[in-house]
Amino acid sequence: MTSVPALPAKLAPSRLMTQQKIDRKIKSGRGSGVRESYLPWIKIRDIKSKGVSHLVPGVKFHRTHHLLSNAERDYLLILEQDPSIIDIREQFPLLAQADTQAVASSLNYRHPVYPGTQIPVVMTTDFLITFIDSAGKEKLAARSVKYRKEFESASVREQNRMVEKLEIEETYWALRNVEWKLVLHENLPQFKIDNLVVLRTYAFIHPSLPTGKNINSLLEYIAECKTDQLPLKLLLEKASKAIFIDYLGVKRLFHHLLWIGRLEADLNDSLISLSKPLRVWVSESSFAVTPSIEVPRHA
Numbered sequence: 001m002t003s004v005p006a007l008p009a010k011l012a013p014s015r016l017m018t019q020q021k022i023d024r025k026i027k028s029g030r031g032s033g034v035r036e037s038y039l040p041w042i043k044i045r046d047i048k049s050k051g052v053s054h055l056v057p058g059v060k061f062h063r064t065h066h067l068l069s070n071a072e073r074d075y076l077l078i079l080e081q082d083p084s085i086i087d088i089r090e091q092f093p094l095l096a097q098a099d100t101q102a103v104a105s106s107l108n109y110r111h112p113v114y115p116g117t118q119i120p121v122v123m124t125t126d127f128l129i130t131f132i133d134s135a136g137k138e139k140l141a142a143r144s145v146k147y148r149k150e151f152e153s154a155s156v157r158e159q160n161r162m163v164e165k166l167e168i169e170e171t172y173w174a175l176r177n178v179e180w181k182l183v184l185h186e187n188l189p190q191f192k193i194d195n196l197v198v199l200r201t202y203a204f205i206h207p208s209l210p211t212g213k214n215i216n217s218l219l220e221y222i223a224e225c226k227t228d229q230l231p232l233k234l235l236l237e238k239a240s241k242a243i244f245i246d247y248l249g250v251k252r253l254f255h256h257l258l259w260i261g262r263l264e265a266d267l268n269d270s271l272i273s274l275s276k277p278l279r280v281w282v283s284e285s286s287f288a289v290t291p292s293i294e295v296p297r298h299a
Helices: 019-027 070-081 097-106 148-152 156-174 190-200 212-224 232-243 247-260
Strands: 054-057 064-067 085-093 124-132 138-146 179-184 263-265 280-282
Touching: 054 070, 064 070, 064 085, 070 085, 070 124, 070 138, 070 190, 097 156, 138 148, 138 156, 148 156, 156 179, 190 247, 212 232, 212 247, 212 280, 232 247, 247 263
Parallel strands: 138 179
Antiparallel strands: 054 064, 085 124, 124 138, 263 280
16 A cells, blocks of 8 residues: 655644734834844744743843744853843844845845745844944944754755855845854853853842942952962852951852953853862953942843
8 A cells, every 4th residue: 555645734824924914013013122122023922843942031131032042042141241242132133024035136045935925034133232342332243043963964955045044144234234143052162151151140139239349349359369279169258257248148249240240250161169269350440330230120
């Protein structure tokens, strides 16, 4: 008996994408706004995927980030801790559709369409970043975050198609004088990511701790110490006695200052451990920074 291959399932008409649905998303504000007011083009509830997705309450900007992979979550950690970055917009739409269609046509590539339709996909960039450059000017940077294994496990045809879509994205941003780069998750510093996972939990601490007096007292103490010659726990215990703050308070303040960049350490080398020495130093501009106390308000 000859088996008949199953036909691909068809989407119900009500689930097909239409231009009217896209226009409604644009009108509702998706893909617009900055910082706390930004609305990602793709939200977690919009997708039905076997992949891993994350709703992450922001600590740099008080809104929820919609991340479609572990790779995006890990990259967000690095972006949040970078003091030069002043805005992070994930799942940013490349509008208008006609613009990416024109780019695809110029490259002689087929523009992606929504399944079961001829409606051009609203392409997105994983992260659109606003940062302050060395000259003090605001600039944009676009980043696409992928896994190397996505390319390695794909067929040649699939690899070529992935490259085509990335070239459309890169060209779209090049026409707007915005630097675009592909970030491979496997190239991210894993020790740094693991350290930032811990430090991020100290992004917000009790307002009684990060006062100007407490911060300066701890920074001055650290500046006078040879921090790489004794275990971190012992260093913090000595600091606690020297600046008259209880041990847990000093521990929280120390990790908070590492997160916000007032203290610096090589986070790429190894995991921070209380039982091991940690070479840490005071940021050059640290004493000139006025401390701010923030209360998290997540969207």
